[in-house]
Amino acid sequence: MAQHTLTPRSQTGLHSPVRPAHGNLAVVTHGLTKTFGKGADARTVVSDLDLAVPHGTVYGFLGPNGSGKSTTMKMVLGLLAPTRGDVALLGQPLTRVTRPALMARTGSMIEHPPGYGHLTGAENMRIVARMLSLSQAQVDRALALVRLSEHQDRQVRTYSLGMKQRLGIAMALAREPELLVLDEPTNGLDPAGIEEVRHLLVSLAGEGVTVMVSSHLLDEIDRMASVLGVLASGRLVFQGTRAALMERSLADLRVVTPDVDTLSGEEVGRLLAGLVAAPGEARRSSDGLVVPGLPADGAAELVRRLVAAGVAVHEVRREPQSLEDVFMSLTGGTGVL
């Protein structure tokens, strides 16, 4: 993983030292597990997570609704005790003793945007500033970063959901954190709002802040995250770069043949027998057959069978595959996209 360095004059004005930790990892979990309830009612919603979030990156934590993202983030922040496993942040184990100092270096927004509706944005920020002993300059900078300066004297209950989300991000940012943990910060934002958050988080990562951000929408996170962790039913089904995720995918195989109309359903079934889990998923196109889930050796065998059956094979190629397709197959088709 590339070592990120801090640019002296940053775009956002935030400044945070990059400290080597766990081989350049800002968040590390081992076997992180959470079971709610006891006995017959026990339900494990997060199982054996080994997360590795590199310093200075935007780490996209993806998973369908209910897959355990919020539960995981709460454990990462020490808001919820794991049933099993451990967490290390910024190079130190997270314990009751280390937590206050680690949280002073960590900003977060979990589940709903915080803030009192009957107070103005500025008043809400003042509460945070008093709790964390922050300066007015830090508050002003955070509000400016999320473009709320000119709305700071309005009551928060008059804010749109997007503005409330941005105020929540400002609260998390005001302490100039080294680590930022944001649960679905783009929830409810319009495309322009999503673009703003994306730009902000990428800028922060560019100057060394580690950003762990969750979403159930691949689209929202794809263009900001350089590393992805994909959760499905409480299990980490993938962790790595976007490129590595694409490599994991098995793109559909397109067989171009003018003989497609002369092949009966039974013949297609025979050609694919034993090669794919469900031959019925192969479909006819105007120029041939499209076969999903066929690895390289299966593709070679299919070509042999086609030739042996006297089918004219004009071309065999892999279809382009979107990240959405990969995500859907990794999450068992339950991903919300």
Ligand SMILES: Nc1ncnc2c1ncn2[C@@H]1O[C@H](COP(=O)(O)OP(=O)(O)OP(=O)(O)O)[C@@H](O)[C@H]1O
């Ligand atoms: N305190 C709790 N007691 C019992 N079950 C819980 C508790 N908190 C969460 N759960 C369950 O754990 C599962 C995972 O929830 P979690 O909120 O972590 O998922 P998520 O991926 O963040 O989804 P969402 O985006 O919908 O919040 C859900 O089935 C939820 O109902």
